Each structure stands twice: as C-alpha cells, then as structure tokens.
Amino acid sequence: MSKYLKINNLSYTYPDGHKALNDINFSIDQGESICVLGPNGAGKTTLILHLNGILGNLTGEIEVDSLKYTPENIGEIRKTVGVVFQDPDDQLFMPTVLEDVMFGPKNFGYTNEESEKNAVQALKMVGMNDSQDRAPHHLSFGQKRKVAIATVLASKPKLLVLDEPASNLDPASRRDLIEILKNLDISIILVTHDLPMALEICKRSLILNEGTIKEDSLTKAILQNEKLMKENRLELPYGFAFHHLGEE
Amino acid sequence: MYSTTHSHHLSLHEESILKNIKPEHKILLTFFIVISIAFSDVESLFQITSHILIVFSIVFISKIPLKTYLKRLTIDIPFILFALFLPFLSSENNDVIYTFAGIEIFRTGLMDMFAILFKATLGLTMGIVLTAVTTNIEIIYGLQKLKFPQIIIAIMSFTIRYIDVFIDEFKRVKISMRSRGYKEKGLKTLFPLAYASGAMLIRGYERGERVYLSMLSRGFNGSIELKERKYNNSIILIFLTLVSVIILILDKYL
Numbered sequence: 001m002s003k004y005l006k007i008n009n010l011s012y013t014y015p016d017g018h019k020a021l022n023d024i025n026f027s028i029d030q031g032e033s034i035c036v037l038g039p040n041g042a043g044k045t046t047l048i049l050h051l052n053g054i055l056g057n058l059t060g061e062i063e064v065d066s067l068k069y070t071p072e073n074i075g076e077i078r079k080t081v082g083v084v085f086q087d088p089d090d091q092l093f094m095p096t097v098l099e100d101v102m103f104g105p106k107n108f109g110y111t112n113e114e115s116e117k118n119a120v121q122a123l124k125m126v127g128m129n130d131s132q133d134r135a136p137h138h139l140s141f142g143q144k145r146k147v148a149i150a151t152v153l154a155s156k157p158k159l160l161v162l163d164e165p166a167s168n169l170d171p172a173s174r175r176d177l178i179e180i181l182k183n184l185d186i187s188i189i190l191v192t193h194d195l196p197m198a199l200e201i202c203k204r205s206l207i208l209n210e211g212t213i214k215e216d217s218l219t220k221a222i223l224q225n226e227k228l229m230k231e232n233r234l235e236l237p238y239g240f241a242f243h244h245l246g247e248e
Numbered sequence: 249m250y251s252t253t254h255s256h257h258l259s260l261h262e263e264s265i266l267k268n269i270k271p272e273h274k275i276l277l278t279f280f281i282v283i284s285i286a287f288s289d290v291e292s293l294f295q296i297t298s299h300i301l302i303v304f305s306i307v308f309i310s311k312i313p314l315k316t317y318l319k320r321l322t323i324d325i326p327f328i329l330f331a332l333f334l335p336f337l338s339s340e341n342n343d344v345i346y347t348f349a350g351i352e353i354f355r356t357g358l359m360d361m362f363a364i365l366f367k368a369t370l371g372l373t374m375g376i377v378l379t380a381v382t383t384n385i386e387i388i389y390g391l392q393k394l395k396f397p398q399i400i401i402a403i404m405s406f407t408i409r410y411i412d413v414f415i416d417e418f419k420r421v422k423i424s425m426r427s428r429g430y431k432e433k434g435l436k437t438l439f440p441l442a443y444a445s446g447a448m449l450i451r452g453y454e455r456g457e458r459v460y461l462s463m464l465s466r467g468f469n470g471s472i473e474l475k476e477r478k479y480n481n482s483i484i485l486i487f488l489t490l491v492s493v494i495i496l497i498l499d500k501y502l
Contacts, residue, residue, distance in 0.1 A: 052465045090458040095385040107467030
C-alpha cells in the first residue's frame with residue numbers, strides 16, 4: 001500500500017555546521033496520526049520545517065500525497081501540509097483575526113469569497129468565530145493558539161503538523177485543543193512534550209533524539225517502557241497512571 | 249507567560265459622522281487641507297479666518313473632547329518655542345518695529361512667528377482629528393486604497409501588530425531585572441538597560457525570521473491584502489476640503 005507521507009534518508013546540517021537531522025526514515029498512511037516525542041534540541045522543529053519545504057538543501061527524499069519535494073511542487077506541498085508553529089505570535093500578524101485566517105487560502109489561490117467562507121468555517125471549528133474582527137494581539141494565549149490552528153485549517157490541508165501545541169495552555173484550553181484535534185478528519189503529526197496528550201491523540205509515536213529516530217512504535221508501548229523513556233529524557237507527569245485509560 | 253497589554257490607540261470611542269467614512273477619503277482630504285493651510289498667506293485675514301473656521305468646524309464635528317485635544321496639542325510646544333524666538337532674530341532690511349531695553353523686534357520675524365504658530369497648530373490639529381476618528385488599521389487600509397507601495401503597507405502593519413509584543417517582552421525583561429535587585433539610578437545603571445535593548449533587537453530580528461517562515465508556510469508570495477471594508481461617504485468633509493482649497497486658489501490668483 002502506498003504511504004501518504006514518505007521520508008527516506010533525510011539528513012540536514014545547519015549552515016553553522018550543526019547536524020540537526022541524521023538519516024531519518026518513516027512513513028505514515030492517509031488519515032493516520034503520529035506523535036514526535038523527544039527532548040529539547042532533538043531536531044523536532046527542524047523536521048517540521050522540512051515537512052513544509054522551508055529549509056531546503058536537504059539530503060534524502062520526502063514525498064507527500066505523491067508529491068516529491070521539488071521547487072516546482074513547493075506551493076502545492078505547502079497547501080497540503082499545514083504547519084502550526086510553536087509561538088502563535090509568530091503566526092498571527094494581520095490586523096484582524098479573520099484577515100489572518102484568510103491569509104493562507106488567498107495565497108493558495110482561493111477567491112476572496114471562498115477564502116472568507118473557509119476562514120469562517122475554520123474559526124467555527126476551533127470555536128473562535130465570535131472573534132473575527134478582533135486584533136490577534138488582544139486575544140488570550142489559548143485563543144491565539146486556537147486562531148493559529150484555524151489559520152492553517154482554512155487552507156484545507158491534508159496533513160496538519162503542530163509544534164508543541166499544548167505549551168503554555170491552561171488545563172481547560174488544553175482540553176479544548178485535544179477535542180479539536182480529535183475531531184479533525186485529517187492526518188496529524190503532533191510534536192509535543194505532553195505525553196498524556198500524545199497518548200490520547202496518536203496511536204503511534206516516534207522518538208527523535210540527537211537528530212535520529214530512536215523508536216517508532218505504539219505510543220502506549222513507548223510510555224510504558226521506562227528505560228527507553230529515561231534514555232530519551234522523557235517522563236510521564238507525576239501521578240499519571242495508565243488505568244486512567246482503562247489499563248491496569 | 250504574561251498577558252499581552254492592550255495597545256493604547258489614538259482613535260477615540262466617541263461616535264461622530266467622521267468615524268465611519270472611507271479612511272482613504274479622510275487621509276486624502278486631511279492632506280489637501282494641510283497643504284492648503286501650508287500654502288496660505290498669513291497676511292491675508294480672509295485666508296486665516298476661513299481656515300481657522302474650517303479646521304475648528306472639523307474639530308467640532310469630530311466630537312473630540314477639548315481636554316483630549318489640548319493634551320494631544322502639546323506636540324505643538326516645540327514649534328511654539330521655536331516660533332517665539334523668531335521676532336528677535338529674523339529680519340529683512342532691518343525692519344525693526346519696536347525696541348525694548350536694547351532688544352529689537354523685527355516685523356519679518358513677527359510675521360514668521362505668526363506663520364509658524366498658525367500653520368503648525370492648524371496642521372497638527374488636522375492630524376489629531378484624523379488619528380482620533382480613524383483607527384490604526386483603518387489608516388493602513390486607507391493607504392492601501394490610495395495605492396501606497398505594498399512594502400510600506402506591510403511594514404506599517406507589522407509595526408502596529410508587533411509593537412505591543414515588543415513592549416511586553418521588554419517589560420518582562422525589566423521585571424526580571426528588577427526581581428534580581430536592579431534599580432534605575434543614575435547614568436551608570438542605564439548600561440544593563442542598554443544591553444537588554446540590544447538583546448531585544450536580536451530577539452526582534454529572530455522573531456521577524458520566524459514570522460517570515462510561518463508566512464512562507466502559508467504560501468506567502470509577496471502581497472498582503474486586507475479584507476474589503478464598508479464605509480460611508482462624507483459630503484461635509486469633502487465640502488470643507490473644497491472650500492479650503494478654493495479659498496487658497498481664489499485669494500492667490502484672483
């Protein structure tokens with residue numbers, strides 16, 4: 001069966017000589033969601049930027065939705081793969097929420113009417129339709145995060161990539177976010193330190209550490225493997241128990 | 249993370265007929281009135297009085313509170329201070345009109361002083377009214393409608409968007425400095441603030457790069473378009489601008 005996203009022998013070295021990714025190989029099926037776990041500085045954000053064809057100069061191969069990462073395909077790839085960045089203030093830069101959410105669809109060739117329709121629909125999906133005319137910098141952090149997700153959903157991506165979406169969120173906003181992600185009918189690559197969230201959203205997880213994939217298996221199996229977790233500087237929250245999820 | 253402070257906009261909440269009219273008209277008409285004031289002849293009583301009448305009618309219909317207007321007019325102080333020296337300095341053919349305790353007052357200087365006081369005050373008043381009845385975003389939108397270069401529009405729009413983020417970050421840096429015992433006292437203690445400002449500059453640059461990456465990932469291709477907005481036309485502002493320009497032309501050329 002052909003895979004939706006294929007990454008073969010991906011390596012990347014920053015111009016200052018720092019080797020961020022080293023021989024990455026993995027693939028995902030259509031509709032499948034995976035988590036990328038790993039300590040700080042493991043290369044997770046670099047991997048995300050590659051998925052969107054932003055960094056260039058990579059060695060290896062990436063293919064998404066049968067599109068190879070070539071300069072001619074970059075526009076279509078960016079439409080297919082939507083990235084929600086870690087800091088919503090980096091993502092929201094237009095004067096109003098609606099204009100920000102319309103920015104992507106307009107660039108990807110939707111008409112003004114279609115862009116507005118997509119934007120309103122995306123804002124409804126994240127529960128922020130009442131804030132259309134507000135300035136993004138007047139929103140709370142949790143609201144900014146929801147709008148940042150809407151900015152990407154409005155372009156109707158087939159693969160959604162989220163970089164640390166739960167960081168700095170209060171528990172209720174985190175729960176809202178989990179529910180939003182669970183209700184999306186597209187593939188998700190979730191980069192997070194929030195292990196319970198990873199367990200809730202993705203059956204399968206990768207551990208990325210020092211630029212290489214250390215493990216690719218079921219999320220639950222990874223979280224239950226204490227040795228593997230410790231080796232990769234991962235830890236479950238204090239008091240966390242698997243029986244919360246029907247496990248003994 | 250600290251919450252973002254809400255920006256302090258110059259635009260007022262008071263409803264007026266100038267509030268919901270096309271921002272591009274407001275900008276263009278303000279520009280014409282200011283140009284008309286700048287080119288007016290201060291020796292013509294007709295021009296002076298009619299321009300004062302026009303500008304203050306606009307102030308009146310803008311419903312800007314007197315206190316707010318006067319507070320914002322303090323920006324005029326440097327012009328006033330400069331103008332007050334002119335009667336003693338500026339002369340043409342030694343046209344002394346009065347001498348007091350050896351200090352001479354020249355007619356040219358007096359006229360120059362009056363010209364600056366009149367033009368600066370009325371010009372600034374128009375600027376105050378424009379910013380009081382137009383939000384920052386509307387001004388950008390108006391400039392876009394007036395076909396200002398995209399790059400200028402983008403820079404202005406980013407400045408408005410990120411100034412609060414930048415100020416908030418700097419506030420957090422200052423709080424963290426104070427929490428480690430820093431006190432602003434004397435020139436020497438300004439050094440850490442200078443270092444912090446340098447760090448903020450680097451951070452600003454880095455954020456700029458991140459924003460650009462996030463724009464690229466959403467297909468940015470060089471143009472930023474704001475959404476169409478609906479505004480009314482203002483007959484009264486167009487009328488007053490026409491009067492202002494016609495007064496200038498009539499008095500100058502007839």
